[in-house]
Amino acid sequence: MNIQTTAATYAIETRNLNVYYGDFHAVKDVNLRIHKNKITALIGPSGCGKSTVLRCFNRMNDLIPSARIEGDVLFHGKNIYDPDVDPVQVRRRIGMVFQKPNPFPKSIYDNVAWGAKINGFKGDLDALVQESLERAALWNEVKDKLDASGYSLSGGQQQRLCIARALAVKPDIILMDEPTSALDPIASLRIEELMWELAQDVTIIVVTHNMQQAARVSDYTAFFTVTPDRTGYMEEFGETPQIFTTPASKITEDYITGRFG
Amino acid sequence: MTSYFPEGDELQKFVKRRRQKGLIWRSLFLLATTLGVIVLMVLLVTIINDSMGYAAVAYKIAPDELVVGFYRGMMLDAPRTQTYADPDDLAGALAGNPNAVGLLDPAAFQAHADILRQVQVAGGDLSGVVVAVSKDNDWVQNVTILELTPLFTVAETWSDVRPGWPDAPVHRALPEAGSPALDAFVTQVYGDDPAEQPIEALLAMLAQHRSAGALRQFVAEKPLALRTQEEVLAILEEQVLEPTVVETWSLYESLFDRAAIKEAAAGMPDAHLEFRRWITWDFITSPQSSQPEYAGVRTAILGSLWVVFITLIFAVPVGIGAAIYLEEYGSGSWLDQLIETNINNLAGVPSIIYGMLGLAVFVRALGPLTSGAIFGVGDPTTSNGRTILSAGLTLGLLILPIIIINAREAIRAVPQAFREASLGLGATKWQTIWHHVLPNAIPGILTGSILAISRAFGETAPLIVVGASTAIFLDPSGPFSKFTTLPIQIYQWTARPQAAFQNLAAAAIIVLLALLLALNAFAIYLRNRYAVRY
Numbered sequence: 001m002n003i004q005t006t007a008a009t010y011a012i013e014t015r016n017l018n019v020y021y022g023d024f025h026a027v028k029d030v031n032l033r034i035h036k037n038k039i040t041a042l043i044g045p046s047g048c049g050k051s052t053v054l055r056c057f058n059r060m061n062d063l064i065p066s067a068r069i070e071g072d073v074l075f076h077g078k079n080i081y082d083p084d085v086d087p088v089q090v091r092r093r094i095g096m097v098f099q100k101p102n103p104f105p106k107s108i109y110d111n112v113a114w115g116a117k118i119n120g121f122k123g124d125l126d127a128l129v130q131e132s133l134e135r136a137a138l139w140n141e142v143k144d145k146l147d148a149s150g151y152s153l154s155g156g157q158q159q160r161l162c163i164a165r166a167l168a169v170k171p172d173i174i175l176m177d178e179p180t181s182a183l184d185p186i187a188s189l190r191i192e193e194l195m196w197e198l199a200q201d202v203t204i205i206v207v208t209h210n211m212q213q214a215a216r217v218s219d220y221t222a223f224f225t226v227t228p229d230r231t232g233y234m235e236e237f238g239e240t241p242q243i244f245t246t247p248a249s250k251i252t253e254d255y256i257t258g259r260f261g
Numbered sequence: 262m263t264s265y266f267p268e269g270d271e272l273q274k275f276v277k278r279r280r281q282k283g284l285i286w287r288s289l290f291l292l293a294t295t296l297g298v299i300v301l302m303v304l305l306v307t308i309i310n311d312s313m314g315y316a317a318v319a320y321k322i323a324p325d326e327l328v329v330g331f332y333r334g335m336m337l338d339a340p341r342t343q344t345y346a347d348p349d350d351l352a353g354a355l356a357g358n359p360n361a362v363g364l365l366d367p368a369a370f371q372a373h374a375d376i377l378r379q380v381q382v383a384g385g386d387l388s389g390v391v392v393a394v395s396k397d398n399d400w401v402q403n404v405t406i407l408e409l410t411p412l413f414t415v416a417e418t419w420s421d422v423r424p425g426w427p428d429a430p431v432h433r434a435l436p437e438a439g440s441p442a443l444d445a446f447v448t449q450v451y452g453d454d455p456a457e458q459p460i461e462a463l464l465a466m467l468a469q470h471r472s473a474g475a476l477r478q479f480v481a482e483k484p485l486a487l488r489t490q491e492e493v494l495a496i497l498e499e500q501v502l503e504p505t506v507v508e509t510w511s512l513y514e515s516l517f518d519r520a521a522i523k524e525a526a527a528g529m530p531d532a533h534l535e536f537r538r539w540i541t542w543d544f545i546t547s548p549q550s551s552q553p554e555y556a557g558v559r560t561a562i563l564g565s566l567w568v569v570f571i572t573l574i575f576a577v578p579v580g581i582g583a584a585i586y587l588e589e590y591g592s593g594s595w596l597d598q599l600i601e602t603n604i605n606n607l608a609g610v611p612s613i614i615y616g617m618l619g620l621a622v623f624v625r626a627l628g629p630l631t632s633g634a635i636f637g638v639g640d641p642t643t644s645n646g647r648t649i650l651s652a653g654l655t656l657g658l659l660i661l662p663i664i665i666i667n668a669r670e671a672i673r674a675v676p677q678a679f680r681e682a683s684l685g686l687g688a689t690k691w692q693t694i695w696h697h698v699l700p701n702a703i704p705g706i707l708t709g710s711i712l713a714i715s716r717a718f719g720e721t722a723p724l725i726v727v728g729a730s731t732a733i734f735l736d737p738s739g740p741f742s743k744f745t746t747l748p749i750q751i752y753q754w755t756a757r758p759q760a761a762f763q764n765l766a767a768a769a770i771i772v773l774l775a776l777l778l779a780l781n782a783f784a785i786y787l788r789n790r791y792a793v794r795y
């Protein structure tokens with residue numbers, strides 16, 4: 001298929017992506033195409049490379065000295081691992097929300113505003129902060145205490161603060177690495193509702209251990225698993241209803257029905 | 262199923278034993294802490310013990326002797342003054358002259374109370390002496406102490422003393438010099454403590470005992486007329502009284518062993534026993550001196566502060582910068598590990614080696630720079646590299662490894678989550694360091710830097726090698742000055758034989774500890790104020 005089509009339909013895609021940590025082959029031959037403005041879930045047992053693949057999308061694996069990438073990750077048709085691509089610009093367009101909420105030790109306002117400020121935002125910062133907090137469904141709870149510390153919020157609120165923070169720099173894609181695994185069920189549901197609303201103008205890729213969550217929330221699902229020598233690979237990819245009702249692969253079916261993992 | 266764990270009574274005993282083990286460790290740790298505290302207390306007590314106590318001071322001329330002698334001389338030299346060896350002659354002369362005023366001891370006055378009248382002294386009669394006039398004198402009823410002064414010294418006529426009195430000339434009848442009545446009068450009217458005398462009297466005393474030639478150096482520094490009373494008093498003490506500390510005793514001995522001290526002092530005929538606090542304001546503000554009575558630590562304090570300042574502005578930025586580079590930009594390669602090992606080693610090198618390094622590099626090789634010759638500062642004949650700049654840089658090298666190691670630990674302690682969140686928002690590495698890593702590492706960095714600076718403050722050996730001056734009387738005026746520091750001053754004083762220098766050393770140690778405390782407190786204040794407080 002030509003680049004144009006790719007650019008129009010796919011927010012980001014990988015071509016023969018292989019990841020090595022030193023000599024250890026962590027992930028092999030991943031060909032994954034993420035659809036724009038849809039929620040894609042990456043599921044699979046522990047240690048199968050889901051987070052590794054996710055972190056490849058915004059070049060966060062660069063932080064690990066022993067990590068080595070082979071293959072392409074195409075964003076708007078350009079391989080983000082090309083030598084002339086600046087990872088700083090990549091990360092502004094592709095944001096990330098982490099498993100354990102990690103707001104900065106600053107006020108709520110500063111948490112949201114900081115990313116925009118250092119990226120050279122020139123508009124009305126107050127409006128941006130309000131808009132981001134509204135999109136993260138947190139505005140009503142914090143609008144009277146924007147100067148309070150980010151740590152004064154509950155776990156679920158902190159995670160929504162991190163989402164607001166990521167939204168403030170207007171990314172195209174938001175990567176979520178098990179965003180609700182550290183939260184209680186009610187807070188988790190609120191985050192899931194949030195994901196639906198956000199998906200209207202942002203592409204979301206979420207790694208999750210929670211199959212019910214994947215089934216509830218996502219439009220597409222990619223199932224990862226490991227080979228006997230612990231190298232991860234993508235076993236199956238498809239629309240969520242299809243993966244969860246009539247999976248093509250037996251391994252996928254075994255995982256979904258709980259026979260392993 | 263049999264349980265493999267202890268149950269019931271056995272369980273109780275087992276848990277009790279485990280708890281007891283914990284208690285034993287806890288007691289050991291408490292013991293260690295107590296030991297540390299005890300050692301500190303012993304140190305403080307020893308220092309305070311040496312810093313005050315009785316001192317046997319020998320004067321060339323005793324202070325009270327000086328004052329009394331001066332006024333006695335003034336009175337005896339006053340116009341129309343006659344001295345009488347025999348109080349009866351004195352009384353007779355006094356009675357016969359209505360314009361005369363005289364002094365008698367009380368017994369002699371009583372013997373002649375019929376022909377003489379006692380003059381009341383306002384505020385209370387003097388003890389041991391009576392001011393008397395002839396019964397024919399009808400205008401003097403009472404007199405104030407202030408009026409007594411001119412009455413017996415400079416007044417020409419009675420009206421000079423008090424305007425209402427007649428214009429008649431004043432005649433004075435005094436007992437001989439050495440008479441107790443005369444001394445009692447002088448002591449009560451003029452005082453016997455030089456510190457309470459007005460400046461004119463002090464200047465006159467000075468002129469009396471010292472020739473103009475001897476005072477030339479003081480006049481050259483600042484004309485006597487412009488000096489304050491304290492300054493003239495100091496000159497008087499140094500030049501005329503000439504106190505010498507003969508023997509000193511510690512505070513403990515002074516409080517609990519007074520009998521022995523008094524006995525020892527009795528054996529020293531010239532010595533006055535004074536309780537001396539060696540740490541006084543004069544001590545802090547006086548420059549160095551070879552005489553323990555006048556020695557002060559001002560030069561040393563200023564030298565220490567200057568040197569530590571240079572150390573600070575060199576070592577702290579360089580150390581933090583190196584730590585940031587090694588932690589954040591380092592790749593863990595063999596080169597980085599080699600650097601880390603070397604820095605750890607350097608932290609343990611004896612400080613005197615740094616002194617030798619400083620001598621070779623900063624004093625000799627970089628001499629033109631550190632002496633200020635390059636900048637045209639400093640006297641070309643005496644300036645060399647043995648300056649505050651060299652000392653500061655040497656100590657800076659000394660504490661650099663410590664600051665680097667400590668700053669690295671503080672940076673490492675910043676959670677990785679902050680860095681990931683920051684980078685995930687599209688921040689550059691430098692923005693992440695500046696906005697997140699450093700602010701959160703500052704409290705730890707500051708604590709380590711405080712400790713390192715405190716160590717630099719107390720370093721002695723390397724600075725002796727680099728060239729601290731042994732006899733320096735001028736305050737340091739800048740980084741290119743000669744210098745001495747507090748620890749070196751203490752070391753030099755403890756090496757001297759005279760007892761007084763040991764006391765001075767103790768006093769200087771107290772000053773050093775106080776300065777360190779102030780420095781640490783200030784740094785902790787800074788840390789609390791600027792630490793990220795979420």
